[in-house]
Amino acid sequence: MSATLGLIADTITFSNVDGPGNRFVVFLQGCNFDCIACHNPYTINVCNNCGDCVSSCPSEALGFSLGGAVEWRAEACRGTDVCITTCPWDSTPKARRGDVDDLLAEIRRAAPFLSGVTVSGGEATQQAEFVLALFAAIKADPDLARLTCFVDSNGATERCTWTSLLPVMDGAMIDLKCLDAEIHRSMTGQPNDQVLESIRYLGAVDRLYEVRLLLIPGMNDDPRLLDTTARWLADVDPAMRLKLIGFRQHGVRTGARRLEEPTPEQMQAYEAIFEERGLFRLCVI
Structure with a gap:
């Protein structure tokens, strides 16, 4: 049995939206952001046993x-x-303590159908030691070593977290809520300096698989802001994969249901801004 334990919110054996190909996804419990538009709000906090x-x-x-x-x-x-x-605490009583061996057993059962494994959350880097142990075990297993190992992250972690993961991590998907620091703080409760540094660093070491922008009308979709964001991202790497995601009310907390969903026409306008700055690997959903 592995000595490193993780607090696991859930696992799914098949996903085609959490990285390339068919992926086994591990959702870890606990997040350092409190995003207004979070679609997994029950993974934010750890159960406080209020009952x-x-x-x-x-x-x-x-x-x-x-x-x-x-x-x-x-x-x-x-x-x-x-x-x-x-739950008044944005948590779940279903989160479980599990070790790497537990997850490896689950992954092996699905392995013939998988392209890789993605660790998400919550925020995966909050349990970086567990992620490192899991990825290292996958790479060391002759039957699983072919699987790519990805992290889905908000990017708010120190560079040393990424450097520790680099030997066993094939790629990372980073959410960029907003380039503007104040708007970012209003959306997440936290600054964005580490997020921007993570994007730059992962791009420099060829581990940045994708940047994702969740766009909310009236909050982070000002055309001038998006143009500045596009220029910043193009400076990092104009060939990066970029996913523009329109906000949807499904699955969010009650307070977020007042937020507007972008129309198809708005999404087309957003896409055009990024295309004009030379970002050509765009996916709009």
Whole structure:
């Protein structure tokens, strides 16, 4: 058994939107951002055992341990997710402590159909030691070594995190909420200096697979701001993969449902700005 444990929110055995090809995705619990438009808000915080979810569960799949911690009984769970919608702490009682060997067993079962493994979140780099141990184990396994190892990150981590991962990480996908520092802080609660540094560094060492921009009308879609962003990204690498994602209300917290979704015409206008600055590997969704 591996000595390094991770706090895992969930895993999915097949995804074609979390990196190249068919991917096994590990969602880690805990994030250093509090994004207004988060689509996985239950992965932000770690359960504080308040117990609000226990009595609300229609499956009676939740209880308390002798030590007072909330316990989830997977065999009784019917997947209603009432616990998640009840939680006042943006967390989930379903997160589990798991070691690398546990995940390797899951990955092996799906391996014939996989192109790689992606660790997401939450924020993957918050548990960098676990990510490093998992990727190293994959690369050392003769049956799994062909799988590419990717990180899906908000980029808010120190350079030393990336340097530690470089020997076993094939690529990273970085979310750039906004180039403007104040708007970025209003969207995430945090500054963006480390995010920008991560993009530059990963580009320089050829590990930047993709940059993703979530665009919200009236918040981070000003044409002049997008033009400045496009010029900045083109300076990093005009050949980078860039994904422009229109905000959608599905899955967000109640407070974010007041935000507008961009129209197809707006998305086309956003795309044109980036194309004009020479960014040609664009994907608009």
